[in-house]
Amino acid sequence: MKLSTLSLFLFSCIVSFVAAETHTWWFETGWVNANPDGFLEKPMIGWNGTWPLPILRAKKGDTINLYLINGFTDANTTLHFHGMFQNGSSQMDGPPFVTQCPIPPGETMLYNFTLTQHGTYWYHSHTSGQYGDGMRGIFYIDDTEDYPYDYDEEVFLSVTDNYHHNSDYLNPRFLNRYNPAGAEPIPDSSLFNETRNVTWHVQPDTTYLVHIVNVGRFVSQYLYMEGHEFEIVEVDGVMVEKNATDLIYIAVAQRYSVLITTKSDTSQNYAFMNSMDQTLLDYIPADLIVNSTNWIVYDDSAELPGQYYIDDWDADFDDFFLRPLSNQTLFPDPDYVVTIDVVMDNLGNGINYAFFNNITYTPPTVPTLITALTSGEFATNELVYGTNTNSFVLQKGDIIDIVVNNQDSGKHPFHLHGHIFQLIERHPESFTDLVSFNNSDHAEWPEYPMMRDTAYVYPQSYMVLRFVADNPGVWFFHCHIEWHLDQGLAVQFVEDPMGIQADPNQALTPDYINSCQKNNISISGNAAGNSVNLLDLTGEPVQHKPLPPGFTAKGIVALVFSCIAGICGIAAIAVYGMAEIKDVEHRVARDLALDIEDEDDEDEITQAEEGSSSGGEVSK
Template identity: 35%
Template sequence: MIRTLLTLALYGLVQDTLAKDVYLDWNITWVTAAPDGYARPVIGINGQWPCPQIDVSVGDNLVVDVYNALGNQSTGIHWHGLHQNYNGYMDGAPGVTQCELRPHQRMRYVVPMNQTGTYWYHSHETGQYPDGLRGPIVVHDTVPLPFEYDEEITLTLTDWYHVQMPQLVSEFEAPSEYASVGGQEPLPDAVLFNDAFGTKIKVKPSTTYLIHVVCMGNWAGHALIIDDHDMTIVGADGIGIEPHFLTPQYIRMTVGQRLDILLTTKDDTSRNYPIWDGLDIDEMFKQENRSIPDGYNPNGTAWLTYDDSLPFPPMPDIHIGNASLDFLDDVTLQPRDRLPLIEPVDLQIILDTDATTLDGKPAYTINNMTYKTPNEPTLYTAIAADPETAMDPSIYGEVNPFVVNYGDVVEIVLNNHHTNLHPWHLHGHDFQIVQRTYPYGGFFNGYGNVSSHPMRRDTIMVEPKGHFVIRFRAMNPDNLQRSSTDQYIRIWMLHCHVEWHVEVRLMAIIIEAPDRLQNLTVPTDHQEICGGAPSHWAPLPPLY
């Protein structure tokens, strides 16, 4: 016990000593790029695209000054997977935790790095991140990890479009014969690795790499195969897991998910090896009774490169719908910290989701209600209300609000009545996956074989005509001690991460303990981008 306490004390001392502020100054601009040979406008940072990777250490504060120089679009930056402990107004979701950052406006994000692992940042405004405003975040630990590796690599997987998103969204939302099933999602024109085409990843022989894989796509799921190389998963969505050796070596990821993988290269350099990424087009099309156009290629190839002078072999044509591809069920992974199933459940929320039409256009419903963008961010509505009124869901408008008490164990049951797959992401938390069905597995009618130490993620795929059950504690953070007078900030989006579906309102808002928000200090620049502080706010000093 004494040794454990001493270890914890030394760990805290190391964290405090090494922690630092990491400052970034971002000018969000239009840039012309041609990742697959087709030139088009993309959204870059400081005149560059792809957008930069952020590397920080646990304990750091990431401070990012953002200026919107796009001229014709608003924006807002979400820090995907980072919990924003006591910091929820920095979550970057316009209409939820902030106003839109309009052209020629500036604001600052301060993001505490109190998690380790692989994350990413992206725009959370008007279908914007598929036009390029996205990048990986790697939060490095300051103590040795329970596995060994020599070097690190980041690998991002993305579907790519030649037409800009505003036009594609408009076409997707246009009334058509397909509107009853939620519109026809436009087909991607290419598959990119690290936002490039024909990517070559240089490796050394007999070297163990920790590969940070980030699925930054927009629609279909992705299947990753690295030819003739063993892979072991050691992390998922920032959660350390018991090493899981993959047999066969196929990985399936949905939009928004991340994996940390160990790969040891071969001891010779006699050839290069293809890396295959196949879009989940077969499954997506099958659910909507759509056929794949003749000649359409849903696959992309990169190469693990041992010797640039040697040939780069092609990948065989593989389709995810092929029954011979036996993919890992990520629900079966085991978290390294062995956190027990949290119980008992204080509040169960049942969400029945389905496709519909609204004014002749495709839309989605949650419990027969379609999300409607509020007049002011939901967080600001909660701040303005007195504690009793703040607990009333009706004051938040038609945003599918679900109000929960501080400290509640919340269970969300999501029944997918739609005939397609949907990746669901919860801001501000990772959650325990209590159960999930296979395709057409039916809707919730009780518990099956529940793990005593469930896997945790922040993004999970629900299968067609199936369901999932997840749990989390409405307590962000749930592992720190703070006084009862501290400010609690908990307004979190729960949404499908397919950008087409976000545009047609497949989302809800989890409002945690809004009765504790009334003394919240919102930074002045966050107020100013709203056009000045609302009349019910007193002047407030910035937090930094």
């Protein structure tokens, strides 16, 4: 099967795909000047001196040896392979202080694991801000069997939001007491394959298999084409029955594979649009281009059309109704239900945070995976993982329901590491009152639920996810809007901790240990780093204290003096306002530049006239 020659889809970046069972790659992080949207050149995080990052490709069953060299001089880094299960290799999953110690400057970590899935995935830094600054790329895993749908050529497409400032500028301004509402930074543009205004040259009567990934940090996007339609065949690595649609809604971190069949007539070119979900933005800057135009080009000599408009943004295909090609039925009733309420609120330092059940995720002193490995029988006790990590211990083989009650006014795309889940219910958006899940009064659940690893919940509404705890490890569950993760919208599942300890493949690698030691992080102990008394959490990192009820002492003093100042001001206005003003008419007339005569002036004129008639002098 031949690959597309489209320069559009960056095939010059694809790492060699060979039939070998082991792929060994060496990549060093560093800053590269780039101009993604054509409006501003800025530093982006590249690998081996180039950006965008390469498309990685391998087969199900292959072994990956990816050596990541931290080329930064002043920042740690990590790498997450989004959507990959990491069976038996939880330490390769990437989130710092969840499954690994961050890689310090100048050090190298080998990410070594075996691919157990197939489909469309991606990789990105899990260190705050870095994937928004460019450390991201597509990772495609071929199946060892024939693809279930016919196609002629294969292409890759990423969409993302883009900021003209990097994270070291944006993050401290976002998490700031002067941003008390927690308003997310507004993107400066959107990108289509890490650029804008792209031309995709196609052949007539050709079916393209297009793998689409939203690698953005904030904004969901709509995709739609003039005169063509998408046939959805895969979501988040899960093959599904074909579904045709004119409009796709893709939240950050989600993936779709679609079939696009071109026309026989080559006389016309067509618009291919990507558009930001404006409901996620607090305001729309006048210069923000929310609808970006790209082109499906049949004939270079033909005109490129203008923007293509649609009338109904609600016409996108609801992924809830996708049916897995495997015909996997609804998992049995849950053994354990984890109910988490999403709230955005301020703490005592004035900063707006995100909370699950009144806890904003605060990283522990020791990575949670280390605690699970070194706590012996205490590893089944959720307390050893800290009071501010929102940790849940799951038993091997249990059926787990995650009920997400979104008490916030915005959408949230949630991603579960280490698993795919069944989306068994997603309640519509509530525009008035908050709607929470009621186990005795809910919609009928589907027989063949849609399955994926990232799903969004509507505002003031809820969704229910179900999965099987069949992968021992520590797995993050978090909002994939990076701003919200930075605010603490995350929990972690410690799955079968005794199974983790019993598996020799879970033993920490030398590179892993080296990263911990270079960062002065203990390789044993509870969330506070205590390896003697595992239930003693003295010194553990915790969230800021809440805002005090009522007024603080300083607030009371400020209020008293403000009231005194206000009373004095009112008194001054009253005293001076009621005082008699001499010659008020004259003063007003002067201020208004009017030429009028008052009574005194008339008396003086009369006296002057009398003096003149008697021959006397009048002196003024």
